[in-house]
Amino acid sequence: MHPSVARLTGILPPHPGAGDPVDWDEAAARWGTRFPLDYRDFVSTYGGGSINASFAIGLPLKVAAPPGGPLGFEELTEDGHALLDPDADGNLPPLHGRISWATDCSAGHAFWDTADPDPDKWTTLVLDRYGDWTAYDCGMADFLVGFLTGGISPQPMGMFSRDRPVFLNWREERRLRGAGITPWPGL
Template sequence: MHPSVARLAAIVPPHPGAGDAIDWAEARCKWGTHFPADYRDFVSVYGGGSINNSFFIGLPLEVAQGPRSPLTFEELNDDGYGLLDLAPEEDPALRGWISWAADCSASHAFWDTSDPDPDKWSTLVLERGGDWVDYDCGMVDFLIGFLTKEISPQPMGMFSPERPTFLNWREVRRLKAEGIDPWPYI
C-alpha cells in the first residue's frame, strides 16, 4: 500500500467492503495516461464515493449506473469546466487536466498531467469563483492536508474535516436501500 494511503487510512478508516476494481489498462486507453500510484491504491482501498457527503471522489471509468453511482472523471471534467464555460479543446493550458473530485460548493480538484510521470502530478483546485490554486502535492497528500488542516486555508468550500467519514458508493446505495440515512450527523 502506498505510504500516503496508509496514513490516510489511519485518519479516515475505510469501511468493510470499500474499494473498487478498475481495469487500469482500459483507463489508460480512455485517458491516454497512466494514473498515480497513490490514486490507484486509494481506489483499491476506498473506491469512488464521498467524505461526509460533501467531497466526492470520482473514478476514471464507469463501474455502475443509476442513483448514487460514483462520479466519473468525464462527469467531473464536464461539470468543472462547465462552471466557467471553459473549453479544454480551445485552451492549450487546460488540455490534459483531469478532475478527480468535487465538493458540494462546486469547487473541483484536478491533476495537472503535464509531467509524463503521474506520480509527480500536482493538484489544482478550480474554485467556484474561477480562481485556480496549485497545491504541490498528489491526490492523497492533498486529502491528508485537507483533513488534518495542514493545508490552510481550507482549499475546498463547505466541507468540515471534523469527524471525517468516507463512504463508498455501494455502501451508500446499500444503506439507502435498507432505509438508513448514511449521513445521520450531517
C-alpha cells in the same frame, strides 16, 4: 500500499468492503495516460464515494449506472470546465492536461495537472466555483491528508467537520439508502 494512502487510512478509516476494482489498462487507454500510484491505491482501498456527503471522489471508468453510482472523470471534468469564463464567442478555454478527480459541495473541483509524463509527479489544482485556480504541490492522497487535517493553506475546498470525517463507498451508500437508512445522520 502507498505511504500517503496509509497515512490517510489513519485519519479516514475505510469501511469494510470499500474499494473498487478498476481495469487500469482500460483506464489508461481511455484517458491516454496511466494514473498515479497513490490514486490507484486509494481506489483499491476506498473506491469511488464521498467524505461526509460533501466531497465526492470519482473513478476513471463507469462502474455503475445512476442513481447512486460514483461520479466519473468525464462528468467531473466537464462540470469543472463549465466553471471557467467563456471567451467573447462563448467558447470555454481548453483544459489541456487537466483531469478532475473530485468535487465538493460548494462546486469546487480538484484536478490533476498532468503536464509531467510521470503520473506520480502530478500535482493538484483546485478550481473554485468562481473559476479561479489554486495550485498545491502534492498528489491526490497528500492533498486529502492535508485537507482533512487542516495542513493545507489556503483551505482548498468546501468545509465540513474534520472532527468526524467518514468516507462511504458508493456501493455502501446505495445499500444504506436501499435499506431506508440515512447514510449521513447528524451531518
